[in-house]
Amino acid sequence: MTDTSFLDTLLSRQSVKFVQAPGPDDAQLDCILQAAMCAPDHGAVHPWRLALVRGANVPALVDVAVRVAEAEGKPLLERKVENARRWLARVPLVILLGCRPDPQGRIRVEESRLSVAAAVMNMLNAAHALGYHGFWSTGLGTYLDGLGAALGFDALDEHFMGYLSIGTPIDAIEPKQRPDYRTLLREWSAG
Numbered sequence: 173m174t175d176t177s178f179l180d181t182l183l184s185r186q187s188v189k190f191v192q193a194p195g196p197d198d199a200q201l202d203c204i205l206q207a208a209m210c211a212p213d214h215g216a217v218h219p220w221r222l223a224l225v226r227g228a229n230v231p232a233l234v235d236v237a238v239r240v241a242e243a244e245g246k247p248l249l250e251r252k253v254e255n256a257r258r259w260l261a262r263v264p265l266v267i268l269l270g271c272r273p274d275p276q277g278r279i280r281v282e283e284s285r286l287s288v289a290a291a292v293m294n295m296l297n298a299a300h301a302l303g304y305h306g307f308w309s310t311g312l313g314t315y316l317d318g319l320g321a322a323l324g325f326d327a328l329d330e331h332f333m334g335y336l337s338i339g340t341p342i343d344a345i346e347p348k349q350r351p352d353y354r355t356l357l358r359e360w361s362a363g
């Protein structure tokens with residue numbers, strides 16, 4: 173049997189950066205986080221390392237990034253900092269995205285990172301199914317050497333992969349035009 177409402181959800185998801193409360197309640201957040209655990213995961217590594225940042229803690233993420241960037245001698249552009257403050261000012265929930273690759277090295281690091289990306293996609297879709305919108309961002313210092321550790325990830329074993337913000341759009345949103353897959357597809361056949 174085809175679940176058309178599930179497919180409608182998949183086909184209508186779009187990212188929204190500027191969101192406000194309400195965010196997901198506890199039961200909805202359980203569902204979003206459990207959806208992350210359903211991502212494909214080569215070798216059952218369970219590489220997903222997530223951290224919740226809620227309410228008044230959210231805007232403080234900017235201060236951490238500013239501090240780490242300065243300590244590393246790579247200060248963030250003032251314009252970038254202002255944009256981040258504007259973005260996070262009203263966001264009710266951020267999920268910090270971390271990856272812990274296979275400690276035994278059996279599975280390529282890249283594959284664990286891909287599994288985290290798949291987990292993020294599942295969370296975006298689950299949030300959308302629950303009536304919220306999300307936005308995955310790496311803009312705020314994600315690739316600074318020390319940011320992950322400053323946000324509580326293990327400095328040796330875990331990679332910080334960015335921020336997933338979730339909430340209710342502040343402004344009305346228009347449905348997004350998507351590419352026609354036919355423009356990006358070819359068929360391969362033997363010989």
Ligand SMILES: Cc1cc2nc3c(=O)[nH]c(=O)nc-3n(C[C@H](O)[C@H](O)[C@H](O)COP(=O)(O)O)c2cc1C
Binds near residue numbers: 311
């Ligand atoms: C790994 C990753 C990092 C991203 N980082 C940013 C970012 O820092 N800033 C930004 O404007 N969009 C970023 N994006 C894009 C948005 O999350 C979003 O996908 C884009 O605005 C298109 O919206 P859509 O998901 O509705 O197609 C990132 C996407 C990915 C997959």
